[in-house]
Amino acid sequence: MSISMKNLDPAFRGAGQKDGLEIWRIENFKPVPVPTSSHGKFYMGDSYIILKTTALKNGSFRHDIHYWLGKDTSQDEAGTAAILTVELDAALGGRAVQYRESQGNETEKLLSYFRPCIMPQPGGVASGFNHVEVNEQEHVTRLYVCRGKHVVHVKEVPFARSSLNHDDIFILDTKSKIFQFNGSNSCIQERGKALEVVQYIKDTFHEGKCEVAAVEDGKLMADAEAGEFWALFGGFAPLPRKTASEETGEETEAAVKLLCFNQGQLEPIGFESLTHDLLETNKCYLLDCGAQMYVWMGRTTSLQQRKGASEAAEKLLTGDSRTKSHVMKMIEGYETVTFKSKFNEWPPTPDLKLSSEDGRGKVAALLKSQGLDVKGLMKSAPVTEEPESYIDCTGHLQVWRVNGNAKTLLASSEQSKFYTGDCYIFQYTYTGEDKEECLIGTWFGNKSVEEERVAAISLASKMVQAAKFQATMARLYEGKEPIQFFVIFQSLQVFKVVLALDTRNSLLKMVWMMIVTLKLD
The missing domain is CATH 3.40.20.10 (Severin)
Known part of the structure; x- marks a missing residue:
């Protein structure tokens, strides 16, 4: 199943035909192109569609589609973004994996497109808020936690001593100075990535005009910069150790559920063993694994079926307040390894064609x-x-x-x-x-x-x-x-x-x- 580019929203026409990134923001239920100069600039009240096109040596393209939802975006705008990604994928051949990205819970794949990090700003069209320009807003002291050795997850946390810990790296952004607090258990790779974020904040929010200081966990008031840092928290006090539940950071594994999208409804499917045979090529399914959710669309399903399944998944997430669940949507024949690993049985791939000329790097x-x-x-x-x-x-x-x-x-x-x-x-x-x-x-x-x-x-x-x-x-x-x-x-x-x-x-x-x-x- 595929649709013509002529049937797509005009904003999508010609998309995916060259290597690189293309981004659209949802405005009044329509995709509006975001200029290249604003790539990586996201607003909390908006929803976005991101298309990553990779040119392959054989002349074809690989596509990855993400839709990013700010924490203040409306449910209608989020649903529009989910449906439009299905249309865009169908027009590009139905081979792309589609990723649902929620603010603060982005995949590493998406974060790798925007170095050094994504730092959403207040405001947005979708929520009715006005965009707040950086050079117009009064600078407010903010505390961020940075995690990740390869790509960086940056999240704003309450400006309080209780937010700090020994395992992570924190960035305290004040009007005149940026502090990088290195937890005693953090590693050198994480510290290097956090330093890139510090430089980004300095260039973006301070026009490159502010001091930068590093504070090592354990240094007391004898160190001038450490003393200045702790003074902002009301004075030095030892940080508590994490509780056992916090240290593991593990969520209780949820029971796997398989639901079939049928005539606008999600119907549970009972099974003793989760096998590939449960999936029919003319239907769409939702595999709910708790922290991960997968939408599988059979090869012979219609565009309306795929849209409906995507919309149903979005409503299920919203209804259950599962903002941290990752969602991946894929077409039959282009399943990811993580999806197939959930099944007790999965048939082997077709016979391989071996070629040393066309297949390097595969x-x-x-x-x-x-x-x-x-x-x-x-x-x-x-x-x-x-x-x-x-x-x-x-x-x-x-x-x-x-x-x-x-x-x-x-x-x-x-x-x-x-x-x-x-x-x-x-x-x-x-x-x-x-x-x-x-x-x-x-x-x-x-x-x-x-x-x-x-x-x-x-x-x-x-x-x-x-x-x-x-x-x-x-x-x-x-x-x-x-x-x-x-x-x-x-x-x-x-x-x-x-x-x-x-x-x-x-x-x-x-x-x-x-x-x-x-x-x-």
């Missing part, structure tokens, strides 16, 4: 499409009517066997021989679309021990850190490897150990039986 995306535990950066597969997967097998491979808490590099002649009782770490470096990419993975044999699995994960994580978090990380298990894994290794042998008792000698001997489970020429 390894990470292919592994992720198989429903693996994949973390980090990735490149998407080429956009076609049906998903097609390519892979370049000309990269450089290194393999280590895990021994206790250490790893041993294997010779090239041994790196395709795995033992079911061991754990391995592999690093595959390959040519991406615009730079060299790196995949770091762990492989766990069925008979491997838990201690070495934990050590493998820890060692692989350190390798990712050493790569400055520019590597993709994957976790694989014996017997559940995707076909791309075998393409990387070319020829794989899995050796299984069988213990036999030699009664003639009354000795327990190790008999090694080499079983080739898969060998690709």
